Amino acid sequence: MRRHMITPRPDWQARAEFLGFNYANIEGGSYWDEAAAWEFTAAEVMTLDAATAEIERLCLLAVDHAVRTGRAATLGIPDNSWPLVVESWRRREPSLYGRMDLRWDGVTPPKLLEYNADTPTTLYEASVVQWDWLTAVRPEADQFNSLHEALIGRWGELKLGGYGRVHFSCLADYIEDRGTVEYLRDTAIQAGIDAPFIDLGDIGWNGRHFLDLQNARMEAIFKLYPWDWLLRDQFGSHIPQAPTHWVEPAWRLALASKGILALLWEMFPNHPNLLPASREAGRTGGEEVRKPLFGREGANITAPGIETGGSYTGDGFVFQEWCPLPCVDGRYPVFGSWVIGGKPHGLGIREDPTPITNDTSCFVPHYFMPAGAS
Numbered sequence: 589m590r591r592h593m594i595t596p597r598p599d600w601q602a603r604a605e606f607l608g609f610n611y612a613n614i615e616g617g618s619y620w621d622e623a624a625a626w627e628f629t630a631a632e633v634m635t636l637d638a639a640t641a642e643i644e645r646l647c648l649l650a651v652d653h654a655v656r657t658g659r660a661a662t663l664g665i666p667d668n669s670w671p672l673v674v675e676s677w678r679r680r681e682p683s684l685y686g687r688m689d690l691r692w693d694g695v696t697p698p699k700l701l702e703y704n705a706d707t708p709t710t711l712y713e714a715s716v717v718q719w720d721w722l723t724a725v726r727p728e729a730d731q732f733n734s735l736h737e738a739l740i741g742r743w744g745e746l747k748l749g750g751y752g753r754v755h756f757s758c759l760a761d762y763i764e765d766r767g768t769v770e771y772l773r774d775t776a777i778q779a780g781i782d783a784p785f786i787d788l789g790d791i792g793w794n795g796r797h798f799l800d801l802q803n804a805r806m807e808a809i810f811k812l813y814p815w816d817w818l819l820r821d822q823f824g825s826h827i828p829q830a831p832t833h834w835v836e837p838a839w840r841l842a843l844a845s846k847g848i849l850a851l852l853w854e855m856f857p858n859h860p861n862l863l864p865a866s867r868e869a870g871r872t873g874g875e876e877v878r879k880p881l882f883g884r885e886g887a888n889i890t891a892p893g894i895e896t897g898g899s900y901t902g903d904g905f906v907f908q909e910w911c912p913l914p915c916v917d918g919r920y921p922v923f924g925s926w927v928i929g930g931k932p933h934g935l936g937i938r939e940d941p942t943p944i945t946n947d948t949s950c951f952v953p954h955y956f957m958p959a960g961a962s
Contacts, residue, residue: 589628589694591916596622597724609717611764614948620713621950622721624917626937628956632694633732633935639698639861640925640932643688646859647703648930650851651677651842662867663847664881664904669819672828672838681837682749683930684742684772684810685711689945690923693914697860698923700852701908702879705843706836707814709764710924710951711735712771714936718953729955732935736775738928743779745929751808751833753782755800758812760787765812772810788813793826808833815841816882816903846879846906865908875910886946896944912943920945921952 597603600622604612612620628636654663655677660670687708692698715735722731746754756773758765769785776783784800788811792799798806809832811818818824819841827838842848849865856862864872877891880900887898891910913920919939926934940949 589626589632589692591919591921592625592627593917594623594625594725597721600721603720603724604717607717607720608767608770609713610767612717617948619948619950620717621939621952622725624919624939624952625726626921626952626954628732628954630730630956630959633956636690636692636698636732636923636925636935637932639690640688640927643700643703643861644927644930644932646852646856646862647705647843647848650848650855651839653855654842654848654851655839659851662851663842663845665841665845666819669841672819673841674839676834676838677842681833681839682746682835683837683840684746684835684928685739686836686840686843686927687711687936688925688927690925691863691911691913692923698925699863699911700849700861701863701922702846703843703848704924705840707812707844708924708926709768709812710936710938711768711926713951714924714926714934715739716771718936718951721953722955725953726955728957730958731953731955733933735926735928735934738931738933739772739775740778742929743776743781746835747779747781751781751835753784754808754810754835755791755806756783756785756810757788757791759789760785769810769812776810788823791823793823796829798826798830798832806832808835810835814882814884815844845881846883846908847881847904849908850906863909863911865906867904867906869907872907872909876907877910878905878907880905886944886949889944891943894942894944896946915943922949 655674686705689701690698756769758769760766773783786800850867853865875892880888881903883900888900889896920943921939922945924936937952938949
């Protein structure tokens, strides 16, 4: 795997606008960065695919173990929320998607840093935008990216399972969240699902059902809003009473908690795709990074020589072995491996000039040369 410095397309901003990529620029700079690109071999893509599938397998075993043995405390999930997680898992409510953030140097096996299993973003750029870049800049190459087709296929499976109408919701003022939701709506519509949008704050309640602005029952809801926030809201107190199907389902909260990292290491110690982790400090055998259980975008991280700000301090922490990201050309990449319907389907790479990925880190495209190509 190699990082190449390249010349951006002169019309890339116009192309981003054409694609509806409204958050290509952030805070006065470029979020989408095509001044560089990562090149992989076909064998390296297979390594990433296999590692993602293996981690997904381990994670599902960990959720099942947590439910059977009552490990809510390890995951930091409150007692009043835990029954919802348990029932959701017992029903095997279907999941749509998730993103594993991996540490990888191309030499040692990919290692799980965390699993964004509830409200992952960076999806549209990983699926559509970097594929558009590939066809324009590296048309002779391929990309680890079957996300668009996989999403449509997964929605088709959900439709057959009874999800014929799904309301899509988020806090509409957040441009990246709205962009992600609109993209997912589009894939659902292509699968034949009726997919209206409603702002999260406009969802009503009649004592038995969630209602949209036309007072129609909301039988299924895709919400780009974290379960740990939702269950703290007054809105969330109605969820156990409603017959609503949720995407992502409540059991994904178990994987969204970084406490799952400690449980995974407890169950599968020394696994090549895992890093030592514990809910207690000083138990990993080396230097550690402290992460809030439900932290996001690099907030409230403490590592050797590093401390970031934020407000995610009230739910507890997990301690993971400090395994710094590789630094290439002054950039620290995190490899976001996407899972659709439980299977690997694509890669998105984010980079930062610091070892901690945050909400201003850039997205960089990738490609690989098919086996046998010169």
